[in-house]
Amino acid sequence: MLILHDYELSSEAYAARLMLGFLGLAHESRPVDVYPGAANEAPAFRRLSPLGRVPVLEDGGLALWDWQAILIHLAATYDESRRWLPQDPARAGAIAQWMAVGRELEDSSGLARRHLAMFVDADLPLAQERAHRLMRQMDEHLWFQEQAGQDWLVDGPHPTLADLAPFPAVMLSEEGGVDRRDYPAIRRWSERFRRTPGFVTMSGVFPAAPLG
């Protein structure tokens, strides 16, 4: 049985829950009292996650403590269709690039959100400015993808980890004071993504209207 050490309000943990949902993987969720209890910093948890990070995925003898590592592990191990992490060289680099944007968004708009909601130290204007730079670029890329008949950040008929990785931070950006009104292509992309079978919501993320 897969075990996810989870915290509902963590956008990184949400990324892991999304992957589990899309792949239809049964798992046990163990809530961690991250805030305000800081249980992720306690020695017992640090044995599992040396940097005190949540989420952690346990799979057999393996314990992964980085959220993107969890995504890659789940896609590589359980996605027989290889849709989420295609292996062709043409797309592998592009996927890694957008996954890096996902991480940068966690460190900018995600940080702004944690600052405003949970009072984590941050330079708020700087974090918001960095998030806008990333989202401007993402919106432009998605608009041109639409012009080329493509729905996702990386070409192909199905979303990949390139879409999943930035999705949580994008969807929660407004809680960090990063408005999405100027990013209509991102708003349309996020709606398509939310209609992907197996999609799960989290607090702060609403489902999309059904198409039929």
Add this chain to the structure above:
Amino acid sequence: MTEPASLSAAERDAWQVVSPLDEIAAGREVATVLFGEPVTVAREGGSAVARRADGAAMPTIERYGYVWTSVGAPEGDLFPLPEFAEPDRRNLHGATIGVRVSAPRAIENFLDMGHFPFVHTGILGEEPHTEVKDYDVEVSAERDEVLATGCLFYQPMAAASAKAGIEVEYVYRVPHPFCSVLYKSSPGAPGRRDVIALFLQPVGEEQVRAHMLLSLIDDVSTDAHLRNFQQTIFAQDKPILENQVPKRLPLDPRAETPIRADKSAIAYRRWLSAKGVGYGVIPARG
């Protein structure tokens, strides 16, 4: 010491929450903001003390697991919450969450049942069980608080310890313009009621720190489980609150469209008007 000019006596001379006691444990200091002014809170010789930016001490009390202060001269004690002292209760600080909304908007959301099926889908409500049945509201004159009783709602997963859907009975109190307390049937203890209190710290007119107290009959669930449950619920409300326009609560009941299910909110808005609360609201004209 100067108070912000815009505060009425109802805000200035009342106790306001500024920090959970947990956060000033072990010599820690909390730097926060109340009515737009910086405040620090720390334990000094066994007692919590709140200070202004210039170092002046403010009136400070510790109640229900939180530190309360005042920018004016508070008369009397904070509102009563006798359940907190019941020996078999588990009192737990759920979380302090910052929300970009006025305190009265957040109180109104806390009093509202109609949104359960849409915002807390599958937990506190579920379509098609959307009807808000008639309930009783009164403004208690001797206690000076809004009281809503007999509030019934079908809930698929009423609490962290719930196993199945039940029709839950709620009682809501609003004993303070920025604080509300709800009582709901405890899934684990027939005849007893769980208490969930929302204490809002008005950081600014359009920004709050929401402090959540859980006072439950539940000796089974872990802290992590209870906090995850409560924060899940609150974080579902958060994007709704932050998408309300305007962020301040309009007190003219015609500025928005109340319905009969909003009885408690209607009474709350009238009570704020009568008390002269001006912070975080758009006063009714005329």
Add this chain to the structure above:
Amino acid sequence: MQQDLRALWFPVASSGDLPLRHVYQGQLLGLEFAVWRADDGAVNVWENRCLHRGVRLSIGLNLGSELKCQYHGWRYANGDASCLYIPAHPANAPARTIRNRVYRSVERYGLIWSAIEPLAEPPVIPELETAEPLALRPMPVAAPASRVVEALRSYAARLGAEAVEPAAEVPPAGAFALRASWRRDGEVEAAAFFVQPTAARACVIRGLLLGDVAEAERVATLKAHNAALTALREEAEAADAREPDAAAAVEEAKIPLSPRVTTVAGGERAASGEAIRVRVARKWRVAADVVALRLEPISGALPPPAPGAHVDLHLPNGLVRQYSLTNGPAERDAYVVAVKREPQSRGGSAAVHDAVREGDLLAVSPPHDNFRLARGGGRHVLLAGGIGVTPLLAMAKALAATGRSFELHLFARSEEHAPFADDLGGLGASVQMHTGLDPTATGDCISAILADRADDAYVYVCGPAPMIEAAVARAEQAGWPDSAVHFEHFGNAKAVDDSTAFEVALARSAITVAIPAGRTITDVLREHGVSVPTSCEQGACGTCITTVLEGKPDHQDVFLSKAERASDACMTPCISRSLTPRLVLDL
């Protein structure tokens, strides 16, 4: 003096911003819009706030013909933005006054145009009428619109091309529209730019490229213009940050927070197009104590009802009652309703049975579809109690017409009490009659019907409240998920009792009027030329509070406090009535 921009039309979205079931978040002069396309292609530009609690509708759900608010599930209709359904009070039709603010809009040249208080028709730009323009990527800029218009004057140079003629205003579109032309590879190219002032110091550049672009060059062309506009944006934003030009900021419109108060007279309201005038083409008996009415429009066509929909029927005695339509999908030329005589009724059903005659003129509302068929579904089980068959009959006809599997079970006291036997006969073996069962036997019969459950099966129940409760309970016992069980109460479950009749005297107007059962004080007073301002018309907002000089009001509102009620010094005449034969009001 600054031009009043509220009067001008601006593009607020691109056609491509409105894919199926999407809600676009728009903005003009500081006001936010929820912009959405219904499944029928119509574009809606609405104020971006739910009337109830001000939540942005752009986070809501586009359901195809309705927009549903995320907070309390209020649903607003495509077109006039009237509120169709308030889930907290599922049995009651929303008050007619609940309608969101709609801004005029038109879709033209690949753009959605709107205006806050337009003084003229939307601009027609001849050059764009003939060409099929290519819409550039809209470019949001954090700088005042006028500053951006100035920067666009040198657009040709920004493209690295030679200007053909100086950039000029596009006449009917106003000062925020510019036409630029340039020469590239010997060819003359041109674009029209519309600068949409979103807020005081922010705007969006919406460009249309004139003339044909070969498909092979389309994306490269769009990218070249996007690069030029990106550079322009960065320059304008940097300049505005360096030396903010206060005079350049546009004046924002105010969020309309003024109270929404209705003072129109009843007659004017009926004439405002909300009600549809119909003629009673036929009245006939369809079961013991049940008559049906066939209502044909006096002119024009009736809005097509969804199966299960109901209308508000305005009766000759002034009452308004809700009745389900029995229409099948092909029956579009008339509405058919059925009404059972309720012995205790002093209003609605008696009026239909006794007063309404063939040939009479009545008014109906457009259909409300609160009770709906699930889309798809392998099996549909329809459970009807007596007159509760009416919406289910419409559903059964719709299911039969599309060849979907269903069964309709009708519970009635006797065959004599089963309405629409002819219509039911036409549905063949899918209809089963259960007569003469007591409540326990009815429950057991429902259990037997619901014993087999498939994942894609749905149950619909309509009938008296005890039967609905029994059916919902039995379905739950049989393991049906709540989401698969749909029900509608028939009859009015309103907490309001409007069955009394009394007299109201107006002290200042010196008139006395009779208030009959089923009509409100404010409605009757309007007819007599005394207009009491109202807003919610359900005793929730306090707009109509009136001083009571004599008599004892029958308070039915939720606004007044207990002390105020006990004093009998004031009341809400939009809903409250009288406990004494006579009330004297300070009007």
